[in-house]
Amino acid sequence: MTAPSPALADTTTMLRRDVRHAVRFPMVTISGLLVPVLFLLLFDGVFGHALRAGLGSAVSGGYINYVLPGILVMAAASVAESTALGVNADMGEGIIARFRTMAIWRPSVLAGPVTGSVVRTLITGAAVCLFALVLGFSPKATALGWLAAIGLFALLGMALSWLTVAFGLLAKTPAGANSLSLILLVLPFVSSAFVPTAAMPAGVRAFAEYQPFTSIIDTFRSLLTRTPMGNHDIVAVAWCAGIAVAGFLWAVKLYNRDSPVAA
Amino acid sequence: MQNHAQLPAPGESAPQLAIDAVGLAKSFGGQHALTGLDLAVPEGSVTALIGPNGSGKTTTIRILSTLLAPDAGRASVFGHDVVAEPEAVRAAIGVTGQFSAVDKFLTGRENLALMAGLHHLRRAVALERTAGNLERFELTGAADRPVISYSGGMRRRLDLAMTLMGEPRIVFLDEPTTGLDPRGRQVLWRIVRELVAGGVTVLLTTQYLEEADRLADRVVLIDRGALVAEGTPSELKRRAPGGRIRLHFAGDDAFAAAAVEFGGAERSDDDLSLELASDGSVAGLRHVLDRLERHGITVESLSAQPPDLDDVFFALTGGGPGPSRANSVGEGQ
Numbered sequence: 001m002t003a004p005s006p007a008l009a010d011t012t013t014m015l016r017r018d019v020r021h022a023v024r025f026p027m028v029t030i031s032g033l034l035v036p037v038l039f040l041l042l043f044d045g046v047f048g049h050a051l052r053a054g055l056g057s058a059v060s061g062g063y064i065n066y067v068l069p070g071i072l073v074m075a076a077a078s079v080a081e082s083t084a085l086g087v088n089a090d091m092g093e094g095i096i097a098r099f100r101t102m103a104i105w106r107p108s109v110l111a112g113p114v115t116g117s118v119v120r121t122l123i124t125g126a127a128v129c130l131f132a133l134v135l136g137f138s139p140k141a142t143a144l145g146w147l148a149a150i151g152l153f154a155l156l157g158m159a160l161s162w163l164t165v166a167f168g169l170l171a172k173t174p175a176g177a178n179s180l181s182l183i184l185l186v187l188p189f190v191s192s193a194f195v196p197t198a199a200m201p202a203g204v205r206a207f208a209e210y211q212p213f214t215s216i217i218d219t220f221r222s223l224l225t226r227t228p229m230g231n232h233d234i235v236a237v238a239w240c241a242g243i244a245v246a247g248f249l250w251a252v253k254l255y256n257r258d259s260p261v262a263a
Numbered sequence: 264m265q266n267h268a269q270l271p272a273p274g275e276s277a278p279q280l281a282i283d284a285v286g287l288a289k290s291f292g293g294q295h296a297l298t299g300l301d302l303a304v305p306e307g308s309v310t311a312l313i314g315p316n317g318s319g320k321t322t323t324i325r326i327l328s329t330l331l332a333p334d335a336g337r338a339s340v341f342g343h344d345v346v347a348e349p350e351a352v353r354a355a356i357g358v359t360g361q362f363s364a365v366d367k368f369l370t371g372r373e374n375l376a377l378m379a380g381l382h383h384l385r386r387a388v389a390l391e392r393t394a395g396n397l398e399r400f401e402l403t404g405a406a407d408r409p410v411i412s413y414s415g416g417m418r419r420r421l422d423l424a425m426t427l428m429g430e431p432r433i434v435f436l437d438e439p440t441t442g443l444d445p446r447g448r449q450v451l452w453r454i455v456r457e458l459v460a461g462g463v464t465v466l467l468t469t470q471y472l473e474e475a476d477r478l479a480d481r482v483v484l485i486d487r488g489a490l491v492a493e494g495t496p497s498e499l500k501r502r503a504p505g506g507r508i509r510l511h512f513a514g515d516d517a518f519a520a521a522a523v524e525f526g527g528a529e530r531s532d533d534d535l536s537l538e539l540a541s542d543g544s545v546a547g548l549r550h551v552l553d554r555l556e557r558h559g560i561t562v563e564s565l566s567a568q569p570p571d572l573d574d575v576f577f578a579l580t581g582g583g584p585g586p587s588r589a590n591s592v593g594e595g596q
Binding site: 006009010012013016017020021024025093094095097098099100101102103104 | 329330350353354358360362363365368373380382383409422
């Protein structure tokens with residue numbers, strides 16, 4: 001019975017379970033799409049005119065060209081939030097106790113939902129981009145730029161999902177998991193998502209410039225609209241990889257809280 | 264297949280122990296769930312762990328199935344320590360707990376396929392075992408319905424079917440028949456017998472001595488987290504002189520006369536009945552009937568009840584049966 005890689009085989013089995021849940025309850029995926037779509041409408045349609053005027057000649061094209069990268073990050077955060085809720089609810093189910101008594105690759109219980117979450121993040125991101133095109137988004141990305149953006153988006157989805165899966169395991173109730181994940185939806189406001197960090201007061205500006213979302217958003221902006229890249233891409237990938245690894249380790253530690261683990 | 268359940272006669276070499284636990288202790292925030300439990304389960308046997316609520320049955324199962332680490336003591340399953348080698352233990356066991364361990368959003372068939380996947384079964388084997396288990400647990404008709412539409416009994420059966428997909432060497436069943444209707448109980452009992460016939464070791468917990476009596480080769484009685492007694496069901500019942508004879512009378516006169524004659528009996532004036540302690544023997548019953556006849560007292564009906572878990576429990580923990588026989592034995596202390 002030795003599969004080439006039990007970790008991969010078990011994660012695939014758990015992903016299948018997650019996809020079945022997602023197909024049976026499409027509202028989870030749809031509600032993950034609601035937040036970014038609403039923010040896109042709000043920031044493009046309501047605040048867009050005033051904010052565009054404030055940006056001056058620093059950016060080209062409509063405000064939607066500036067704001068889309070930030071909205072994409074919020075889309076990933078929104079999907080990750082729904083994953084936290086799902087994992088929190090799932091942990092109360094008897095089937096998780098069963099998984100704990102089975103000789104499987106233990107992190108697969110979490111890696112399945114995380115992989116499912118990355119797939120939902122990519123679907124949501126694609127839907128948001130299509131909607132943005134309808135609203136007047138004019139990308140200048142090369143084919144390679146699109147590929148890089150998709151790759152970074154998947155990495156971001158994985159990082160945020162591992163982090164929120166840990167939130168889901170940490171919180172005692174779905175409401176708690178929700179509150180913890182909310183920080184990921186608030187942080188983009190103090191980043192380069194909606195206005196350039198240069199326009200912020202000194203203290204806030206220092207935080208905004210160095211928090212992870214800013215480099216990630218700037219990387220997307222550079223890939224999609226050809227603004228200068230600088231070293232944003234390296235910083236962004238490092239942040240995502242770091243958050244993914246830290247989130248993974250934290251989540252697995254929380255999952256193994258009281259039961260004996262393999263020596 | 265041969266039943267290996269009999270304990271070895273003195274001098275015979277003991278069969279391999281499926282479970283060997285010594286001095287297991289576990290506390291939850293100052294509450295002592297286990298206080299030094301010793302447990303030995305021979306391979307191929309059905310062992311019933313009985314005891315009142317809160318006696319530590321579920322904690323024992325949780326430790327043996329690697330869900331909890333003990334605070335003290337050690338336990339091994341087929342020679343593998345539950346703390347040091349949990350993966351080897353997990354590979355040998357199948358667990359059906361008190362709470363339904365099924366995915367209610369999947370169908371019955373998908374739940375079994377999930378188990379097949381996690382056991383890395385080849386496709387043909389997976390399909391064959393899935394079909395076989397659906398048949399065996401009478402779930403074929405409901406196989407493609409989401410479990411959320413299943414009754415409690417169907418969920419229990421699916422739960423056990425999932426446990427068996429990996430063909431475990433030992434199966435833990437924590438109160439498997441609680442909440443099942445008589446039909447569901449029959450199906451479960453049949454499955455347990457089939458498992459044992461196939462050489463599988465079964466450790467089950469139950470609150471019903473009747474169930475232990477029907478299924479188990481050995482009964483282990485625990486109370487307050489420690490072993491109180493062990494033996495075959497009939498051995499335990501012999502040690503419990505807690506049987507009762509219940510006499511019903513048609514009229515007040517007969518009832519009053521009998522109440523005088525059997526002064527120590529528990530009387531129930533509402534339905535004109537008396538309850539006498541009995542040792543469960545035919546001679547004892549005849550003696551009661553003789554006394555009634557000698558005094559010309561007419562009994563309308565009579566029923567004799569063998570000792571039950573309460574009686575065994577009180578007899579073996581020194582509480583003693585009697586008029587004050589607490590009916591709260593089922594409630595945890």
